[in-house]
Amino acid sequence: MGWLVVAPILLPVLAAGVSFTLSGSRVAQQLVGVVVLTLVLADSVLLLVLAERDGPQAATMGGWPAPLGITLLADRLSALLLTVSVAVSLAVLVFSIGQGFADSGRSSPVAFHPAYLLLTGGICLAYLAGDLFNLFVAFEMMLTSSYVLITLGAGSDRIRAGMTYTITSLASSLLFLTTIGLCYSAVGTVNLADLSVRMEGVPSGTVALLSVLLLLVFGIKAAAVPLHFWLPDSYPTAPAPITALFAALLTKVGVYAMVRTQTLLFPRDETWTLLAVAAVITLLVGVLGAIAQDDINRLLSFVLVSHIGFMLFGLALFDVPGLTGTVLYTVHHIAAQAGLFLVAGIVVRLAGTASLSRLAKAAPPPPLVAGLFLVPALSLAGIPPTSGFVAKFVLLEAGAGQGGPVPALVAAALVTSLLTLYAMARLWRAVFSAGPDRPPPGRYPGNVLILGAAAGIVLTGLGIAAGAGELGRISERAAHDLLERDDYREAVLGEEAG
Numbered sequence: 001m002g003w004l005v006v007a008p009i010l011l012p013v014l015a016a017g018v019s020f021t022l023s024g025s026r027v028a029q030q031l032v033g034v035v036v037l038t039l040v041l042a043d044s045v046l047l048l049v050l051a052e053r054d055g056p057q058a059a060t061m062g063g064w065p066a067p068l069g070i071t072l073l074a075d076r077l078s079a080l081l082l083t084v085s086v087a088v089s090l091a092v093l094v095f096s097i098g099q100g101f102a103d104s105g106r107s108s109p110v111a112f113h114p115a116y117l118l119l120t121g122g123i124c125l126a127y128l129a130g131d132l133f134n135l136f137v138a139f140e141m142m143l144t145s146s147y148v149l150i151t152l153g154a155g156s157d158r159i160r161a162g163m164t165y166t167i168t169s170l171a172s173s174l175l176f177l178t179t180i181g182l183c184y185s186a187v188g189t190v191n192l193a194d195l196s197v198r199m200e201g202v203p204s205g206t207v208a209l210l211s212v213l214l215l216l217v218f219g220i221k222a223a224a225v226p227l228h229f230w231l232p233d234s235y236p237t238a239p240a241p242i243t244a245l246f247a248a249l250l251t252k253v254g255v256y257a258m259v260r261t262q263t264l265l266f267p268r269d270e271t272w273t274l275l276a277v278a279a280v281i282t283l284l285v286g287v288l289g290a291i292a293q294d295d296i297n298r299l300l301s302f303v304l305v306s307h308i309g310f311m312l313f314g315l316a317l318f319d320v321p322g323l324t325g326t327v328l329y330t331v332h333h334i335a336a337q338a339g340l341f342l343v344a345g346i347v348v349r350l351a352g353t354a355s356l357s358r359l360a361k362a363a364p365p366p367p368l369v370a371g372l373f374l375v376p377a378l379s380l381a382g383i384p385p386t387s388g389f390v391a392k393f394v395l396l397e398a399g400a401g402q403g404g405p406v407p408a409l410v411a412a413a414l415v416t417s418l419l420t421l422y423a424m425a426r427l428w429r430a431v432f433s434a435g436p437d438r439p440p441p442g443r444y445p446g447n448v449l450i451l452g453a454a455a456g457i458v459l460t461g462l463g464i465a466a467g468a469g470e471l472g473r474i475s476e477r478a479a480h481d482l483l484e485r486d487d488y489r490e491a492v493l494g495e496e497a498g
Helices: 002-021 026-054 076-099 109-128 132-150 156-187 192-201 204-222 231-237 240-265 273-291 296-317 320-351 367-381 387-399 406-431 448-466 468-484 486-493
Strands: 057-060 071-074
Touching (some): 002 057, 002 071, 026 076, 026 109, 071 109, 076 320, 204 240, 204 273, 240 320, 240 468, 320 448, 367 387, 367 448, 387 468, 448 468, 468 486
């Protein structure tokens, strides 16, 4: 079944080339994108079923056995995140088609559709890569495609934001490439499974250095404080569907890479104080930054930064309950953040402004748009019975009763949840509340595809909450896999490695 592991990468990359040749036909490009992402979604669901039933699914390229050749691998964690990510990518593509962004005079469909498919292929490669170098290749695919997407229809502000994003990403890539070289110098391999075996014989000082370097690399990608400075200035300037896709997926790929490398290569028996401190700072600085914003997209961008701290919270605990919470929170956050940014795009499209102070004087959006905003907003705030509440409850339960820096983590998480609720309430009051000094809500004049795509993502979030029991069990088994490591090693290197 190795072709199932290769397909999520190969199909979007090949489709990007086909889409480029079809640049004269908008409908053909749209059809190629939707059909290919639908096939990738079906493949991802099948991979998740197989990984849950039979364990990790591996594929070796060119018949070269690991660790000499390239290995792609889908286990419970990567298959779960792959499924949710591709579902969101498909919904955002439908949204962009409905909005007309991909085919409007402000952008070129020649660039949009191939770049979008390449970005999706890069995200899939990041989840499935079995070695550090191909993980680096995945990030470079995402960087190149992201720069194209973020600067489409470019004005000076968007070019400036794109340059900030690109320069920061290139600096992170340079550090990543240097760290890969150091890993190879230390143990003679970049295969993740082989690294996890050989790292046991490396001096503790070298192991600590490599661990911190990879934490810095992926901390930049994930926008953890104080490495977050690029995100609030980059994402809000992009068109709504691109901002939604970036916010939902790109930072989560960074979190995934952090979780994968730290648990597989640098296992710990106790809470990691350094990461716990980073989680506390990320939680509080991000949400305080959100409260200070007047721009709806910048407010949501700072909330995004803040809630990366919840994922770091679970990883810092380095135990099964904590990692279960991280997996659950990542899945929830992908859907919630995508939904919020898409609805924000609808709001800005209707009102013609992203300023909360101006939105407070304009006509409120229609009730349906308000409802689409309310569900993910309550989920981010952790209001029961949403998926955000379930994920936060698991994290807080994992931290209950532990010593060291964990009480500070728990306190920061509770404060952040309250302040997130305040930020969402402030946004709601400015954008959606009625009043005697505001015109009444109007009817929605936009394309049905826009509302359908946004509603699809919101329903995905509700589905995550409804299936929290089974999803929690899958997440717990994924957490066990992360800490045990034997199944991963055996799937790549054979039974003797396990």
